[in-house]
Amino acid sequence: MTHEPAGTPLLSIADFESAAEKRIAPAVWDRIQGGAADEVTLRWNQEAWRDIRLRPRVLVDVSAIDARVKLLGQELPFPILLAPTGAQGLIRPNGDLEAAAGAAAAQATYMISSSASVRVEEIARHSGGPVWFQLYVQKDRAFTKDLVQRAEESGCRVLCVTVDSACHGTRDREQRLKSQLQARELPNFCGPDYLDPTLTWKDIDWLLSFARTPIVLKGILDAEDAEASVKAGVAGIIVSNHGGRNLDTAPSTADALPFIVDRIGGRMPVIVDGGIRRGTDILKAIALGAAAVQIGRPYLYGLSVAGADGVSQVVRLLKKELELAMMLCGRASVAAIDRSVLW
Amino acid sequence: MTHEPAGTPLLSIADFESAAEKRIAPAVWDRIQGGAADEVTLRWNQEAWRDIRLRPRVLVDVSAIDARVKLLGQELPFPILLAPTGAQGLIRPNGDLEAAAGAAAAQATYMISSSASVRVEEIARHSGGPVWFQLYVQKDRAFTKDLVQRAEESGCRVLCVTVDSACHGTRDREQRLKSQLQARELPNFCGPDYLDPTLTWKDIDWLLSFARTPIVLKGILDAEDAEASVKAGVAGIIVSNHGGRNLDTAPSTADALPFIVDRIGGRMPVIVDGGIRRGTDILKAIALGAAAVQIGRPYLYGLSVAGADGVSQVVRLLKKELELAMMLCGRASVAAIDRSVLW
Amino acid sequence: MTHEPAGTPLLSIADFESAAEKRIAPAVWDRIQGGAADEVTLRWNQEAWRDIRLRPRVLVDVSAIDARVKLLGQELPFPILLAPTGAQGLIRPNGDLEAAAGAAAAQATYMISSSASVRVEEIARHSGGPVWFQLYVQKDRAFTKDLVQRAEESGCRVLCVTVDSACHGTRDREQRLKSQLQARELPNFCGPDYLDPTLTWKDIDWLLSFARTPIVLKGILDAEDAEASVKAGVAGIIVSNHGGRNLDTAPSTADALPFIVDRIGGRMPVIVDGGIRRGTDILKAIALGAAAVQIGRPYLYGLSVAGADGVSQVVRLLKKELELAMMLCGRASVAAIDRSVLW
């Protein structure tokens, strides 16, 4: 580890988390780590993956592990994407650019957040790897349309529309030290009051009418909404509870995932995020039917520890753990992973 | 926050609780916080709400949230009532009057307790908002009848009869420092030995024979007793275990509520109290069939922190949290909340 | 409390336990408190009662509570017996005599233990109240027969035969400081190696052939053994896991009780011990079909705190708690307690 004193190896995401806590200012730390209200869903997200049991298998030739997946027209070397978060610029001055570069260096797709401190074009240009764009449909629809088109033109391959945020949740922890946070520009927003509680499926129709890249809806937890997503004609969904930051006591994504996968029945890919901290978590998500997972906080830890390189390290660490888990479960390829991997 | 030093924001009921603990004398604190025996039911009350999972929904227009409910002939702007407690006068000299005024300022109905340190008429007159009266049917029935009539005449709109207190529970925590509590007058009681263990449904008939306001029975946990309440002809019931203060290891009110709602089948409104600390708890109670919730300890925390204003703050905080929870669950009105909100 | 400094009220069994720990030498304390091995069953005993939920009922006339029960020809004013333990003499020089006297003063039946430091006759004579005798069938059968007859002649009304002790359990905690315990005489034993692993139902037949008082088998946890007890012709059984001291991970007595009650089907009375610390625990045991409960460690705490008077206090405290629980559950008599009291 470049920036870590000798003798403090960073062997797990938990190690990166501990190292990050020492580097990040408390107000930023609370912003990153905090969840909604009593952080019940935040805890459930991690616990639910942990409580799922894996079924090891023996005497299968796993000398050639192939973690590749196809997703929305892309071929990914492994099913880990970097979730959109708005905190990169709070962690390091060039955090948005470094995170995107670190993802690219590790061959991971990076989702540019609308909440980034840098314009989408600049991040996309700097990245050098595959990028998607996360969109809040803002009250100013003209601004929104222009933003989408700028993202597409700058090379974003997928438009990921956040649909679980009619409002911000009750984020007590984040609020507590908020006054210590320096104000920052949010160049991809039309203004401070950007969330639009009038958003409905008609707005998705509107986006579909002009978007030239596939649209994925982020923030689906309910099977009815998953069904509606298929009906709406989008290309995919992301099962997410906004990292436990919006509605406390919403179910963990691990609990919600199988219901949604069953309802979708293969009609579109399902991505999942929330609480992924181990390669075994990723294996479980795929076993439950996810096409890929997203990580958020883990790569922010890496960013704080070693910039772009730290982001790459985190991605590679999880990829390595995933491969070991596949080997020990006797599954040499992602295609060979199904629910029989679970106990 | 008026009385709070800068930098200590009061963002949640838990924040008010911490702030209150610093202000309130230990003997009074134990009186307020304590439950029966080992406080198992006290803990269950909060845990049971927390363990119920909510089902977020997306892409519903929730720009106009309407939390109004109709209850026993009243229209309430939101379904939060202030439960009767006898501790206001222990917290602040004019606690009873301040709490009632704070409720009114926040447009919440206030239940005047028989255990108040001030006569019911004085609280009702001082309040300026809607008030109900909580009654212990005391051994002296003539005193009891006179008290009811005084309450009615002073404007109390509903008579809330406590039926779960044939005796006080085993309140070890409250007893421990009781000798440090200053004696106080209880002007709405006929004497120190007021609880009447002979109380039966015949006494409810007797109350119904002369009461001019609707009667609600407080302290129902059993579906048979709910059925008997309908038969008796009262106007409603409050599902309550006396804030965990009477019979330890009685079920949480969240666990009891759906059984009682199912038995009542809409024949009368069901109110619930016990362990409500978040707007999400209120949403869950309504989803399970409650017409409204009561809060007790939370507004006492507010009272200790900032008098009437603190009471208002607590009410508004919970109302705000309820509205956010409604938005994130895609329910723009209370009428739109049903059990499908629950996971 | 006679021996307690002012300001330290003893309101619950837990208070007596804390006070006792300060008075009792560590080696004796470990002897009393310890269970088998990892003390899993010891913990389960208390937890299992706590986890059973009670169903409060309202508007029942409970002004006259009657806790009397009939048991093996005796009428008891309340269903609490004092279990045999061998530790009284370790706590106080005259502990066996004081405990028996304290039980009598509180009108509770006292079981004289074979492990007492004093001869059974002396305890029986000193008691002044109803006593039973707990018997280990010792390797020396002639000694055993003589002991039974001495107990009967000295007034013991019931012979309680311990059948769960083919050997002592793995009592690590008790062993740890055992070397600090002063040797003491055990006048009711034929020698140090008294437990008999050859004991079978034939030995019960043998006891029945000459005993003139009813025989109760202590230490039944299995329904088959309960059935065999009926077949053997004994007068009753005690559901017990030896206070969690014999076989660790045996079920709690609260878990075992209903299976045994169902199998017995009223053919004989069932007594239960293990983990009773609250009046609500007693109510639950009776609701599950127990005729009475036994307490062990709780009265030893009382003994250490205030001698005979402390024993009486503990008994009265539990009796009072039982009465309050009966009131809040709307059951004025023990006969009115059935499984509908449980949630």
Add this chain to the structure above:
Amino acid sequence: MTHEPAGTPLLSIADFESAAEKRIAPAVWDRIQGGAADEVTLRWNQEAWRDIRLRPRVLVDVSAIDARVKLLGQELPFPILLAPTGAQGLIRPNGDLEAAAGAAAAQATYMISSSASVRVEEIARHSGGPVWFQLYVQKDRAFTKDLVQRAEESGCRVLCVTVDSACHGTRDREQRLKSQLQARELPNFCGPDYLDPTLTWKDIDWLLSFARTPIVLKGILDAEDAEASVKAGVAGIIVSNHGGRNLDTAPSTADALPFIVDRIGGRMPVIVDGGIRRGTDILKAIALGAAAVQIGRPYLYGLSVAGADGVSQVVRLLKKELELAMMLCGRASVAAIDRSVLW
């Protein structure tokens, strides 16, 4: 205890564990104690045995306890084997030889690990008691074949083939201080990169083609793999999750055991390891259908405390606890233990 200061009795495996922690260097301790990743399976292994409840029985003659079992042509005086571990030489210079000698002195079968610091022949010769040999099928098959034949010639009675290690798991705890471990020779390995991820059932066929001793597969957790083991023609299996060191969140062996026993249906013996710390755990394993159990870490604790004698002490302690548990459950012989021992 030879090496333990007076006053610190070693009454349980937990006592040996505490004593060992004081003697063993941190890097070695982490190597021994550590599990995979978050050590979830490591914890589950112990918890799962603990959570199984035993059913005590009474009035059975258990004066003559017979713990003998027949296993793969051997008669064992009790069903406890010593699992292969590679840590003996890290604990004490002659740890491998001392552990084998201690096992022999206690009449327990000892499994020589491929990871031992000493050649298999030397351990077998030094032991003086029955030994088995644990084999990793190494990339160098000629080396592997030669190793098997050397083991057989040196008297190993059973060949125990580890099949759950296509790779090492994510062993964060072990890695953390690994740089402090002195390099050591592993004379039974063909080189540092010995694990072979191409291993399949065909390699088992190959081993069967020349092995002259019975082959047992170690590391089966899945019923399908158990069935395949029968089909492959091996002599037995060991239900194991590698002591929680390979795939984290694999099920505990206590959870997996009954499914595998049911699938095997008596066609071959099933041994189990993982989390055995008490005689009651052994009784439970046998009740679930295991022919015998293996212990690993417990005897390493004994080794560190008192060398060969410490190993013997640990074995005898568990044997004694097993006998007490059999007595209290009314089972005088291993043949009398079936699932009816479980609650």
